[in-house]
Structures are given as C-alpha cells and as structure tokens.
Amino acid sequence: MTDRVTEYCRKIVAGESDFPVGKLHIAACQRHLDDLDRQHTETFPYYWDPEASERIIEFAESLTIAEGAEPRPVRLYGSQIFDFGCVFGWKKAVNGKRRFRRSYESKARQNGKTFENGIKGPYVAAFSGYKYGKLFCVATKKRQSRLAWEEMAKFINADPDLSEYFRIKDYISRIEALETNCTIEALSKEGGLDDGFRSIFCSIDEIHQHRDNKIYKALYNGTKKVPETLISMITTRGDNLNSFCKEMDDYAKKILRREATAEDFFVDIYCPDEGDDIHAERTWMKANPVLVYDKEAWEQFRQDARTAFDMGGSDLKDFIVKSLNMWVRNTDDQAYDADAWNSCGSDRTIADIAASGRRRCTVGLDLSSGGDLTSLFLEFDATCTEPLYLYSHSFIPKGRLQEHIETDVAPYDLWERSGLLTATGSATSFMTDYDYILSHLRELRDRFELEFSGIGIDPHNASALMQQLEDEFGVPIVTITQSARNLNDATTDTRNLVKSGLVEYDRQNELLTWSILNAAIVRNSFKEIKLDKKPGARTQRIDVADSWIDAHALRLSANAPIEDALNNGLDEYLKLYGGLV
Secondary structure, three states, rough: OOOHHHHHHHHHHHOOOOOOOOHHHHHHHHHHHHHHHOOOOOEEEEOHHHHHHHHHHHHHOOOOOOOOOOOOOOOHHHHHHHHHHHHHHEEEOOOEEOOEEEEEEEOOOOOOOHHHHHHHHHHHHOOOOOOEEEEEEEEEHHHHHHHHHHHHHHHHOOOOOHHEEEEHHHHHEEEEEEOOOOOEEEEEOEEEEEEOOEEEEEEEEEEHOOOHHHHHHHHHHOOOOOOOOOEEEOOOOOOOOOOHHHHHHHHHHHHHHHOOOOEEEEEOOOOOOOOOOOOHHHHHHOOOOOOHHHHHHHHHHHHHHHHHHHOHHHHHHHHHHHHHHOOOOOOOOOOOOOOHHOOOEOOOOOHHHHHHHHHEEEEEEEOOOOOOOEEEEEEOOOOOOOOOEEEEEEEEEEEHHHHHHHHOOOOOOHHHOOOOEEEEEEOOOOOOOOOHHHHHHHHHHHHHOOOEEEEEEEEOOOHHHHHHHHHHOOEEEEEEEOOHHHHHHHHHHHHHHHHOOOOOEEEOOOOHHHHHHHHHEEEEEOEEEEEEOOOOOOOOOHHHHHHHHHHHHHOOOHHHHHHHHHHHHHHHHHHHHHHHH
C-alpha cells in the first residue's frame, strides 16, 4: 500500500533529505513515526489511515495551476505531501473522524502556504462527505482573506471536471459546492467577522498580522459541536515578540519538543536552527522547502540575499523575517531581551519565596492618572545562591475595565480572574481607589511576614498616598523622579540583570511579562536612558515595568532619602535661580 507520508518521514529522520532541513521539521516527522508505534492504544486512541492520506494527495495532484504562461499540473514536493497527508490521514479510533482539528504551519514567503489551503478548501467542501458545511478564508483585511479564496477559485476554474461541482460568486466572495451544499466564504476582521461561526474548515492567513487571538478564538470556539473540522493557520513569522502569533508559535514548538500535549493539533515549522549562520545557503534552505526546488527562483533568492546583507538595516531585517522565517526583535528600542526574560520565569510564587525565609524586599509604586493601570512591585533581596525575586500586582477602576480590554487589546478580565489584577470600586468607579493598594500591601506584609526596606514611588499623583504609606508601614517613602537622569542606572541595571539571568519571577504572571515586553528605551541628550512606550503603541502599557524601576532605583541607593532630598532641592534651586546664571 502506498504511504508517501511515512516514507517521507523516515527519509527526513534518517537524514536523507534532498536539502538541509531544520530540527523543528524533523521533530514533526518524528512525531508521526512515534505515533505510528502507539496507535490503537489506550493512551493514544488514534490510528493511521494511509488511504485517506493518499486521497488528499491524489486530489491535489489532479489539479491544474492556471497562473502563468501555460497551465501545468500540480506536483507536490515532499514537505507538501507530508503537510497534506498527515493532517488528513490520522483518524480517531472511536468514530473514524479526523484526529487533527487544528494545524499551524510556518514557513518563509513564496513556499505555498496559501496554495496549500487553496487545495484543502475545495477538497473538504465537495469530497469530505459533510453536507451544508461552512468554510471560511479569514484574515485581518478583506484583501488578505481573499488570497486563499482566490486560489480555490482558480483551481476550480482551471479544471472543467472540478468546476461541475462548484458555483463561484466572485461578487460576494462565495463558492458553493453543488452536491454537498457547503459554502466557502472570504471574511475579515474589518468586514465584521464575529463570534458564532460553525465551520468545517477555516483558512486563517498570516496570523503574525493579527493583533490578538480574537479571530482564531471566534472560529475555533464555534467548532466544538462539529464532529470534524480543521482550523488551518498559516503564517510567516514576524517582529512582534509580544503577539498572539508568537504565543502560538511558542506553543507549537512545545508540542514538537514534547513539552506540551495536544493530540488534535498538527504542527510543522520550517526555519533555521539556533546558532545557524544566516549567511550560509544551507541555512536558507531550511526555511524554504518548496522554493529551493525552483532553480530560477532560487537564483533570484541568492541575489536578494546578497542585496539584503549589503544594505543591512530594515532590508536585512525584512529578509530575515520573510525569507528565513525567523523572529526578529527591534533591538533599537526593545528594553528587555524577550528570550532572556522568558528564561528567567519559574514555577515559584511569592509564597514559596517567603517560605524559604526570604522576606526582605523593596517596594515600587507606579500610580495612574485618569483611572488607568496602577501597579505595585516587590523586589526581594538576592542571596548567595538565588537571584532577585520579582512580584507584581496591578489595580484598575472597575468602571474602566471593559474599556481597557477593548482599547489595549489585552485580557484584563482574565488577569483579574487569575489574581494578577484587582478591579477597584464599583461598575461606576473610574478612578483608582488607593485604599485597595494599602490593603493589598498590608495583606502581603502580614500574610508572609515581609520586611519592607523602603517604598519607591513615582511622585506624580503621589501626594495623597505618601503620608498614608509612611503612617501605615513606617519605612522610608522615597519619590523617584521620572527622568532619564534619575532612572538611567536602575534601567541599565535591570536590563543587565535580565540578560544575565539574575532575576526570577512567576511565569504565570502574564501581566508582568506583557508590560516588560511592551517597554522600549528612550534617551536624553546625554545618552541616559529610561523606559517608555514604543512609538505609536499608546495602549501597550508599561506600568508594571515602571513600578519595577521604582523599586530597583530605591535598592541601588543606600542613601536614597538623603539623595532624593538633595536632588529635589537642587531642582527647586535651578527652577528659581537658573534664569539668573
């Protein structure tokens, strides 16, 4: 019996591929082989159906590519045979339905991502056996959502036999399968894509362009009662490391590395490996499993690569992202290295730290204006063997909660349920009630027997709270002036601590990570630095990161109260007499 998927996987895992392949793609092939060994078991109630796998492959190779000077038949390469056949060949033992309900495929541009979904759509609509099913091609923009839809229409129009099964209504971006009454539509966020869709297939294009997971969740949540579905996400990576796409990509890698279990999720990622030389041609091939077979296109790829390396800057960044399928951070303004920060996460909570006897910490407070986010930060002393431990908690007026969920595109409601955020007051409260901050800080002190060495506070909006803090906690209350001159040392030091892995935090604190990765660096004329929001990112809040800087600035100065008084006195002196000099 023909089984091209398994043959391909064995070849890849044995190191016999036609061109260099990356470790993540090898892991995807190894996953298939490992699953073959455990199929039909109690712990793995699935089985491999090579005939079903071959059906989608044979369907694909019966199609015609109409685009170009002359029509030509579809001929699949090994990676495409794997991506098609593996998704459709695995079945559930209980009912014979397809195992995979979600798929995530990531590869460089011009390697047939949209082309593949353009084949899957008509196959599912007309030949899966499902009646009156809905299929969607979706993206953030209508034009993008039509790309996969147009691929489907081209395949149908190019084949007289296939066209008998469909009616294409281009003016409403709709394809109708005549025998099954299934429909294929192009939808977009800007076009009113909303909850409630019950689909048997969705092509979600270029998810690196999605601001959040709302499109994915709207479509996936609508499939729960559908016995067989496929949410097919296709993308090239991007430069936003604090994005839904990066979260999905990280999760996909965990599946391939066996760090997470998701038996209904097919994953395949084509990219260079860590440490690969991006100037080397063998590195380029790992991200381009289809383009590498086209001699003319590959020669053009070489020329484009030379241009990118010669020009550098944004041209090189574009090449690395789009042509090598690598994540790239904007190193010019990113305050904290994302990979370094993520590696500092642990499973330990503040309760674990206090239980180990570490109870002394500095406190940082960043107060909101106009009812925005207010954040409290504890930085626990390091020991000879353990780094600084970081804890944060934030507050927001309950009346502004929903507003910020929508404007910031952030899950404040989930963070509230997770205990990372307190919504203060009632539904009609629009200013933060600072009594909640005092109460939370008091509760932490009493519950964990903490010893506060001092409280560093942004002086903006702080006058009403400072006396209460001093009366309640009896420790130095130090105003941390929010200028690059005053914050340079603390900002520089926290960045170096993260790079060196000398901080630790609870990795479940998503609000902390969100704020840290939102933070950018700005410089004054003396090249001194402080944190700020990224240009144009008004709603990507950095309040938690700012509260860390306040806590750390206090730690760095043993004579903080004296120095602060001197600095404030000097500032006042310059304001009064500077014009006389």
